[in-house]
Structure formats: structure tokens, C-alpha cells
Amino acid sequence: MSSRTVAVLGSTGSIGTQALEVVAAHPDRFTVVALSAGRNLRLLAEQAATTRAPLVAAAVGDADEVRAAVAAAAGDPSYRPEVVVGDDAATLAAGCGADVVLNGITGSIGLRPTLAALAAGSTLALANKESLIVGGPLVKKAARPDQIVPVDSEHSAIAQSLRGGRASEVRRLVVTASGGPFRGRTRAELAGVTPDQALAHPNFSMGRVITTNSATLVNKGLEVIEAHLLFDVPFDRIDVVVHPQQQIHSMVEFHDGSTIAQLGPPRMLVPIGLGLSWPERLTDVDVPCDWTAAQTWEFHPLDDDAFPAVRLARRVGEAGGTHPAVYNAANEVAVDAFHDGAIGFTDIVDTVARVVEAHEASAGHNGIDVDASSVDSVLAADRWARERAREIVGAAPVETPGGDR
Known part of the structure; x- marks a missing residue:
């Protein structure tokens, strides 16, 4: 190179x-x-x-x-x-x-x-x-x-795995998720989550927004939309599976029943290195898995009831236009509101859902455009969603269990 x-x-x-x-x-x-x-x-x-x-x-x-x-x-x-x-x-x-x-x-x-x-x-x-x-x-x-x-490690993994077959041979994409710090909790158990707890990601050290998105699984919802756009695979052929160890970064399943996965430590160095050198690989970017050490990897289905962000993301992704911009903007406002103590943890995705519903009801009226064919229309939808989200989080009374927030 x-x-x-x-x-x-x-x-x-x-x-x-x-x-x-x-x-x-x-x-x-x-x-x-x-x-x-x-x-x-x-x-x-x-x-x-x-x-x-x-x-x-x-x-x-x-x-x-x-x-x-x-x-x-x-x-x-x-x-x-x-x-x-x-x-x-x-x-x-x-x-x-x-x-x-x-x-x-x-x-x-x-x-x-x-x-x-x-x-x-x-x-x-x-x-x-x-x-x-x-x-x-x-x-x-x-x-x-x-x-x-x-x-993104998941999409880098898919891109690498896709080298193993033709696009016409792909049955589905499987995007892995750590499950965040609250894996296995019910929605009721998530109600009292504090900002400090939400920032305690089990594997990665990231900024406040991305780390919180990983806790709510909004990040995984965004990644499903991204996978659809990058690889032209329909939403009904993109699955999410919880893999706490994050050694498998994502997988591609082919029509013959085979699955190709990309593996590596839960770090970002290899995806970053490939981003800079693609399609070639650099030498010694990271330390590979130690296959001489005994280890156990788990896989669990996603709990859509406790973590509805992915289901909502599929909905806005299929709607297209400015809907994904509204989803993303409302979430950024809601995350800030959560860390400011204005709303609870489960209110984050609930707020996003309310803004998305308002967008669906208002699209095409009052200057709200569903067309994403210009930067101005996308950013206008972004601004509208932020304003609507601020109205919602400002008006919502919040009960603070135990005074933790």
C-alpha cells in the first residue's frame, strides 16, 4: 500500500x-x-x-x-x-x-x-x-x-465478512450487542437507573452520549439503520443478538446455511486501522484472541420490551426520509435531559418515541418535511425534533427514586 x-x-x-x-x-x-x-x-x-x-x-x-x-x-x-x-x-x-x-x-x-x-x-x-x-x-x-x-466495529465486521461471498448470496446480517451494563434487567428494574450507572459500560470507554446510547440500546438501533444503508439489506433481514463478551463483532449468514463472523478483542483499533488502509490490512494493529485460553461466549435474544430502542429504530428506518434524523435528534436531547436529572432512564426512549409519533402526525404540515433530499430539510427536521423533545422533557414530571438523580 x-x-x-x-x-x-x-x-x-x-x-x-x-x-x-x-x-x-x-x-x-x-x-x-x-x-x-x-x-x-x-x-x-x-x-x-x-x-x-x-x-x-x-x-x-x-x-x-x-x-x-x-x-x-x-x-x-x-x-x-x-x-x-x-x-x-x-x-x-x-x-x-x-x-x-x-x-x-x-x-x-x-x-x-x-x-x-x-x-x-x-x-x-x-x-x-x-x-x-x-x-x-x-x-x-x-x-x-x-x-x-x-x-463502527459491527459494520467493519460485516464488511470483512462480506468478502466471503457475493451480495446475492447473503441471507441476513447479524449485528451483535454487548447488552450494555443493564443486560437482563426488566423495564421495571431500569426505572431507577442513575446517570453514573448508565456510563459504566462493561467493555468500552466512550463519550457520554455514545455510552448512554449503548445502555439504552439506541446505539444498536442506529447501527441497524446504518447496516441497512451501507449494505442495502432490508430491515427484516438484519437481526440483533446480545453477545456480552463482544469477541464476535458481527456476522453474515449466507443462503447455503454458513455464517462468517469477524472476531477480535472488544477494542476499536482494528476497525480504525482498516478504515485508514482499506482494503489492505496493516500489521500488528491489535493483539489477536488467545486461542490457547479456555473461554465461554454467550448469545441471548434481544429483549424488545425492556429495550424498545431497536424496534423503534426499525420503524423509523423503514419510514425513511427525515424520520431517522428525528429519532437521532430527539435522543440526543433526551440523553442530556437524563444526565441533567430532568427525566429517568426509561424516559429517554419514551421521549424519542413521542417525538417520532409527533413527526409522523405532523409530517407534511407546519413546515415539517419528510423529504431528506437536501441538507436544509434534514437539518430542519433535526431542529424541529430537538425543540419538540425539549418541550416534552421540560413538561414531564419526574419521580426521583431514592434521590439518586
Whole structure:
């Protein structure tokens, strides 16, 4: 594989920092040409000083502040990168023309950077699932074949497993889920869950929104929609199975009865490495499973009554248009409300369901558009859903059991 230039969006987050670790371990393969981050200016400056990226983008602050931080971290007056700041900073970095753009931004704000990377002709290593979910038709229309490489571990696993057969031979996709920290609990037992408990994921260390989404299984609902969009498999042929050990990241079942699974430790290094190097593999990205050690792996059916997020996601995914954008936006507001103590844990998905129902009832009226063929219509639906969700969580009285919230 020839050397590739790389732009890392969300460089100070979990995905971004691990991507830079992979890049640093393979200096002959990658050159960082752009970094983009949100609020962690200190770490962004350190990353810029280390990589000598010619473009540094920050969502907040001012250009002089960023330049000063980079200069202090670098200690070298000869390193003077171009600096861009503001709401469009990540989009500008995404459109820089890098061979690979890794979009590790969290949330629907990643949509414009995703589209910018595709328009620039870059390979898009996509960890920002929300941009594909909310802008499905837009993103698919903008992408050439094989231009998007999934970085989510589940979708990376499916992409790898699909190498074992033709698309016409696929019977179904099986997306695995850890089950989160509350696996096996009933809906009644989930009512008193606290924010700290929701952030105690058994296998991964992630940001607040993604970790909470893993606890509610909203994240798995989003992944079902993403799998449908990435691989053109109907929703009724995409299953979710709970696999607590997360050694199998997902599977593809073929028409002849065989199943091909991708296995590995519950870490993100291999999916990130493949996102940067696809279709080739890098050497020694992670430590493989130890097949000499005795171990037991479990599989359980998903409890849709306790965790209705996946069932709701299938519904909005099948409806298409701006429905997935509404699902995602309402969830982000509800997660914040939960951590602020305004609503309970089970109220998160209940709030999303109420916003989705309001969208279904209002679509086509009062300026609410179901058409997802433009960025403006998608973002308008996103804004509407956030406003509606805020109304719901602000009006809902919350009982706080034991004073835990």
C-alpha cells in the first residue's frame, strides 16, 4: 500500500486519539494533513505539534488562541499551520482533499463534513454513524462505490465478512450487542437507573452520549439503520443478538446455511486501522484472541420490551426520509435531559418515541418535511425534533427514586 494522507475529524475524542495511535505506529503508511476538534484545545495543540499537520481546525475559540496554543506545544517557530475556527471548521478540514478522511465526530453535526469529504473525492472512514443515518439519501447519492469504509466495529465486521461471498448470496446480517451494563434487567428494574450507572459500560470507554446510547440500546438501533444503508439489506433481514463478551463483532449468514463472523478483542483499533488502509490490512494493529485460553461466549435474544430502542429504530428506518434524523435528534436531547436529572432512564426512549409519533402526525404540515433530499430539510427536521423533545422533557414530571438523580 502506498503512503496515504489522512484528515482526522474529532481528533481529541476516543476514535480520533486511537486513529492517531495507529498512524504513529505506521509512519511509512500515513501522513496527517488535517486535524479537527471541538473544545479540547490543549490536546488538539499537542496533536498538531506531534503530527505537524498543515491544517488545524477548531470548533470553538479564535484563530489567535489556537495559533498560540499550537506554538506553545510545538516549541518550534517554523511550524505554522493554517488555522480555521468556527462552526464550519470541521467541514473545511474534511474537504481538504486528503486521501482518507476519518470522521470521528459525534452527532448529526458530522453531516456536512461527511458530504464535504465525499465531494472532495476522499475515502471516508466513517465512525460518525449519525451523518449517514440522518442524511441517508444525501450521503448515498454523494458517495461513489466503495468510497465509504465503516469504522463502527459491527459494520467493519460485516464488511470483512462480506468478502466471503457475493451480495446475492447473503441471507441476513447479524449485528451483535454487548447488552450494555443493564443486560437482563426488566423495564421495571431500569426505572431507577442513575446517570453514573448508565456510563459504566462493561467493555468500552466512550463519550457520554455514545455510552448512554449503548445502555439504552439506541446505539444498536442506529447501527441497524446504518447496516441497512451501507449494505442495502432490508430491515427484516438484519437481526440483533446480545453477545456480552463482544469477541464476535458481527456476522453474515449466507443462503447455503454458513455464517462468517469477524472476531477480535472488544477494542476499536482494528476497525480504525482498516478504515485508514482499506482494503489492505496493516500489521500488528491489535493483539489477536488467545486461542490457547479456555473461554465461554454467550448469545441471548434481544429483549424488545425492556429495550424498545431497536424496534423503534426499525420503524423509523423503514419510514425513511427525515424520520431517522428525528429519532437521532430527539435522543440526543433526551440523553442530556437524563444526565441533567430532568427525566429517568426509561424516559429517554419514551421521549424519542413521542417525538417520532409527533413527526409522523405532523409530517407534511407546519413546515415539517419528510423529504431528506437536501441538507436544509434534514437539518430542519433535526431542529424541529430537538425543540419538540425539549418541550416534552421540560413538561414531564419526574419521580426521583431514592434521590439518586
